[in-house]
Amino acid sequence: MTHEEYVDYIRTRYSDLFDPSYSDEDWRYLITIGPGWWPLLSDFCEKLEGALKHHGEVGRWYIRQCKEKMGELRIYVRRAPYERSDVDGFSEWVADIAPLEPSAAKEMISIIQEQIVGQANLTCEECGEPGGLRVLDGWYRTCCDQHFEQWKELRTSK
Structure with a gap:
């Protein structure tokens, strides 16, 4: 499987885990890891999907990027931005960076990330x-x- 085929698979199979506004250009840079870590990302997506369904949070959290940095797997997951409530989009920007209160979904996401990154450190x-x-x-x-x-x-x- 090529990198492009893998990204297409993830994009199709786990579409609820990614911002629907991502363009084809965004997708070129969204997942930039080697094939040895693809099964780990697939496992992460499967577990994340289950956790979000369990907590009723599907569509409220998005994977923003998956990459290698300093030899480690990095998977960035953030809360979906709020709907725009004004013309210039300022409220959307604020919601994307505002600190979140602890939640069961956020805690589960962190646990899943920790497990998958730990496996990647040995893979x-x-x-x-x-x-x-x-x-x-x-x-x-x-x-x-x-x-x-x-x-x-x-x-x-x-």
Whole structure:
């Protein structure tokens, strides 16, 4: 499966977990992780969907981005913005960044994120085999021994 095919699958299967206003261009940058972590993101989406249904919060929380940063899986989930109540959109902007009161749904989202990120810390982003955080010339990746060796060869051949 290609990255584009995987993103299309997630976009279709878990459409309620993403802001419906996202454009095709937004989707190009929304999920930027390697194939070894795709099963973890799918698992996250499945668990998130179940938790939101359980708490009656479907459509009230959206995955904003899924990426690798400093060798770790980062999944950003935020409350959906409020409806615009004025012409310039100021109220929408405020609602998106305003702190939220603790809720059962938010607590469950945090627990699910923690579990999935913990698994990703032990999983090669390239192939999904057991791996760990590696550092090379100040760059971080979570990868298996084989992909670490390939990465070293690639970095030294430049």
